[in-house]
Amino acid sequence: MSTATRSLPRxxxxxxxxxxxxxxxxxxxxxxxxxxxxxxxxxxxxxxTPPTPKTLDLIGYTTVFGQxxxxxxxxxxxxxxxxxxxxxxxxxxxxxxxLSEYRFRGNTMMGLYLxxxxxxxIRLGTVAILQLMVATGLVNTLTALILVYTAxxxxxxxxxxxxxxxxxxxxxxxxxxxxxxxxxTIFFRLVLPLVRPSMATVAVFTMIPIWNDLWFxxxxxxxxxxxxxxxxxxxxxxxxxxxxxxxxAALSLAILPVLILYVIFSRQLIRGIxxxxxx
Amino acid sequence: MATKLMATKLMAxxxRAKRPIRWHVGVxxxxxxxxxxxxMILPLFGTLQLSLFRNIEQSxxxxxxxxxxxxxGDPNWSVNFWNALRNNVWFFIIHMLVQxxxxxxxxxxxxxxxxxxxxxxxxxxxxxxILSFVIVGFAWKLILSPIWGVAPHLMDFVGLKSFFTxxxxxxxxxxxxxxxxxxxxFVGIPMMLIYAALLSIPDEVIEAAECDGVTGMAQFWKIxxxxxxxxxxxxxxxxxVGNFNAFDLIYxxxxxxxxxxxxxxxxxxxxxxxxxxxxxxVGDPNMGAAIATIMFLIILAGVCVYLFLVQTRLRRxxx
Numbered sequence: 090m091s092t093a094t095r096s097l098p099r100x101x102x103x104x105x106x107x108x109x110x111x112x113x114x115x116x117x118x119x120x121x122x123x124x125x126x127x128x129x130x131x132x133x134x135x136x137x138t139p140p141t142p143k144t145l146d147l148i149g150y151t152t153v154f155g156q157x158x159x160x161x162x163x164x165x166x167x168x169x170x171x172x173x174x175x176x177x178x179x180x181x182x183x184x185x186x187x188l189s190e191y192r193f194r195g196n197t198m199m200g201l202y203l204x205x206x207x208x209x210x211i212r213l214g215t216v217a218i219l220q221l222m223v224a225t226g227l228v229n230t231l232t233a234l235i236l237v238y239t240a241x242x243x244x245x246x247x248x249x250x251x252x253x254x255x256x257x258x259x260x261x262x263x264x265x266x267x268x269x270x271x272x273x274t275i276f277f278r279l280v281l282p283l284v285r286p287s288m289a290t291v292a293v294f295t296m297i298p299i300w301n302d303l304w305f306x307x308x309x310x311x312x313x314x315x316x317x318x319x320x321x322x323x324x325x326x327x328x329x330x331x332x333x334x335x336x337x338a339a340l341s342l343a344i345l346p347v348l349i350l351y352v353i354f355s356r357q358l359i360r361g362i363x364x365x366x367x368x
Numbered sequence: 369m370a371t372k373l374m375a376t377k378l379m380a381x382x383x384r385a386k387r388p389i390r391w392h393v394g395v396x397x398x399x400x401x402x403x404x405x406x407x408m409i410l411p412l413f414g415t416l417q418l419s420l421f422r423n424i425e426q427s428x429x430x431x432x433x434x435x436x437x438x439x440x441g442d443p444n445w446s447v448n449f450w451n452a453l454r455n456n457v458w459f460f461i462i463h464m465l466v467q468x469x470x471x472x473x474x475x476x477x478x479x480x481x482x483x484x485x486x487x488x489x490x491x492x493x494x495x496x497x498i499l500s501f502v503i504v505g506f507a508w509k510l511i512l513s514p515i516w517g518v519a520p521h522l523m524d525f526v527g528l529k530s531f532f533t534x535x536x537x538x539x540x541x542x543x544x545x546x547x548x549x550x551x552x553x554f555v556g557i558p559m560m561l562i563y564a565a566l567l568s569i570p571d572e573v574i575e576a577a578e579c580d581g582v583t584g585m586a587q588f589w590k591i592x593x594x595x596x597x598x599x600x601x602x603x604x605x606x607x608x609v610g611n612f613n614a615f616d617l618i619y620x621x622x623x624x625x626x627x628x629x630x631x632x633x634x635x636x637x638x639x640x641x642x643x644x645x646x647x648x649x650v651g652d653p654n655m656g657a658a659i660a661t662i663m664f665l666i667i668l669a670g671v672c673v674y675l676f677l678v679q680t681r682l683r684r685x686x687x
Contacts, residue, residue, distance in 0.1 A: 099584070103477045104485075110474060111492040113552070117507045118495060120518065136518045180400040187396035199397065204675075206408050207605075208667040210613040213660040214411025215643075216418065216653055221411065240407035243400050245606075252598065256568075272392040290564055293494075294557065301500035303616055323502045323620070333516075336506065343503050351498050355491045 118344060125149055125337035132333055149338030153325070156335075158313075159342055162321035169231050169317060170300050173238035177295050178288060180239070181246030186276050188247065189254040190262070200251070206244030211237065212304055222309055229312040237305055242295040249294075253287040254280060300347065318343060416664070419657035428654075435658035445655070449662075451630055452638040455543055459634055460611040462547035463554075468603055470551075471558025476588055478559070479566040490563070497556035505620030508549045512536050536621065539631040546632055550617050554610070558603040565599035566592060598682050605674040612667050615640060635663050 123139055124132045131144025140146075153159065188200050211218075218237060219228075227233040257280055265275045281288070306320040322343045329335040419435055421428040439445050474493060478486050496504065511518045512535055520532040535545040569592060577583070577591045615636030618626050624646045626633035641649065643656030 100480075100483060103480060103483055107474065107477055107485075107489045107493075110470075111489055114493045114496050114555075117504075117511055118499070120511065121503075121507050133516065136516060137521065176399075176403070180403065183396040184400035187393050191390065191393050193390070193393055199401075201675075202409075203400070203404065204671075206404060208609050208671045209408065209412055209664060210667075211408050211411075212613070212615075213415050213657075213664060214408065215415075216657075217411035217414030218407065220414075221407075236403065236407055240403050243404050244408075247400065249602070252602065272390075273395075276396070286564060286568075290560055293560065297498055300498075301502075301616075303500075303502065303620075319500045319502055322500070326502065326506055333510075336510070340503055340506060344499060347498055347500075348495065351495070352491065355494070 118348075121337055122341045122344065125334075125341040127334075129334055132337070146334070149332075149334030149336075150342075152329070152332065152335040153338045153342060156325065156328075159318065159321060162316050162318040163346055165231060165315055166300060166317040166319070169234045169238065170296055172231075172235045173242060173299050174292060174296050176235070176239040177242035177246050178292060181243050181291070182250055182281060182284070182288065183276070184243070185247045185250035185254055186280060189251040190280075203244055203247050206240070207248055211241045215304070215308060219308060227309075229310050229315050231310065231315055233309045234305055234315075234317075237309065238299045238302070242299065246291045246295060249291050250284060250287060253284045257283050318346075412664075415657045415660055418654055419661045422654050423652075435654055436662075439655070439658055439662070448630065448633065448638060449659070452633045452635050455632065456612060456614075456634040458543060459547050459550070459614065460608060462544065463551060463607050463611055464604065466548065467551040467555050468558050468600075468607060471555050471603065472562050472600070474555070474559045475562035475566055476592070478563055490559075493559060494556035496553045499553065501553075501616035501620050504549065504553050505617050508552075509536060509621050512545065537628055539628050542622070542628060543632045546618060546621060549621070550614070553617070557606070561599050561603055562596055565596040569595050598679075601674065601678050601682055604678075605671060608670045608674075609667055612663060612670070635659065635666075639663065 120136070124136060126140040126147065126149075127144045128146035128148065131140065131146065135144070184203065188196060188203070222228045222233045227236075261279060261283075262275055265279050270278070301319055302317075303319050303323055306315070306317040310316070311320065322339055325339050326336055329339070420430060420432060422431045422434060423429075439449055474489075477483070478490060510516055514520070514532075514534045520529055523529045523532050533541065535541040573591065573595070574587070577587050582590055613636060614634055618632050618634060618637050619640065622628075622632050624637060624641055626637040639656055639659045642659050643651055643653060645651030
């Protein structure tokens, strides 16, 4: 009885805090998207109100679509992100399994070697990477970005996944071995499904910096054909500093596809996290 | 007794003979190690090497630690360097004091049993994290801009309008304001990691605690917190590394000059200016490499502290 009466205020308190923070998190996004549909007078006159018929104006969007090829940039970003993510998760989980499961000579050294990349910003090697890409003729290709991003994502993926793989019960794996499963089957059939929640978490962490990266598209693939959406938006914003309609429209266009992708993806992520948290 | 000993010996010999080379270990490791070595480690060593050379009359001359002497001793460089380092430390302190506690608090609230709408909160609070620096930098620049007037307008609602100043334009506030923008953007990461860790605590442990009368706040401090300490260790080191590599937010919001008057300059923007040049200064890859080397050493020190002092003392539980 006492817990029932005490839990209501607590739940209300929790909702109050979470709602407040949700508002803080969403406010800038809503503000930008809302104002992108307004005329210049509407943007400055009443920034906090949704567009009314009087202030509704799509001039910003016409400017953006007249200037940049955002759909093409978006495709490039998608290809790069999905391909890099696939390789990071596959290679990363395999290496994490090898490190956390087997005792072999040089295990600790190998772990440290791979963990080195968490602390080294891959940017520090930019000049040498650019030389390498020039030498192999990969400049201005999406392949160059995919290779660099795979290398960039692997260390963190391995680090986090091996933390989680250490928690997978040894008894389960040994039971599999006794049943005659090969090491590959144990990895793909027993361990991978068990660490799926952490894979989802790693996927989000890997995906975000890749999608949002400005540096490598600028240096390795700045051509019109290979521009990513982040680079396209940055260049566009630089050109239209004083055109608020165009800036807000460009920002909204950069936000909305990611947001849609995220809403679709987050169901997967949340189901992953909640369904089978490693036990 | 003797036969038993013999059997043990035989078994040991057999296991040794049975797996002379375990190919699968190599197969599991090879792809990751190859890509990682070719595109991260080798270029990095290229950069470290570059920091020991200087371009004199079109050719690279070995100067030992000369570039570092310039960086620490020559006032043209050292003033900016120490300023950037100080700013970077402040940037990190704000993240540790604001971002991680908020992340843990949100995760703890989200994981409380029978709370409704958690999926909505989780999704919404993570939204800023998925946005690119370009969007975040520009959006906050617009919001805090006195030209648009959204921020003073909002502060008027709670009667704080007189406290408004153009934070991004004032030397004493700009760095703190940008750090808080960065906190706003990344709070989802500690939240998600801690949340996943909290969910992985078995119900039996919680039930046992409840049977012993440990509930609510006491349960969080005494049962859950010790169990999620490894995750808190991870988010701390991730924050450290992320902050000392930071560049993009400052660059998109304040430009490469990290204004006003270098007050938001951190190591990343300092490196960028040294490396690629800006306005009147010509880019110097060798000095850039020297700064990159210093950043590398700072981060290396932080990670060593984590690996050898923190992680070894954390207890890991297997459920």
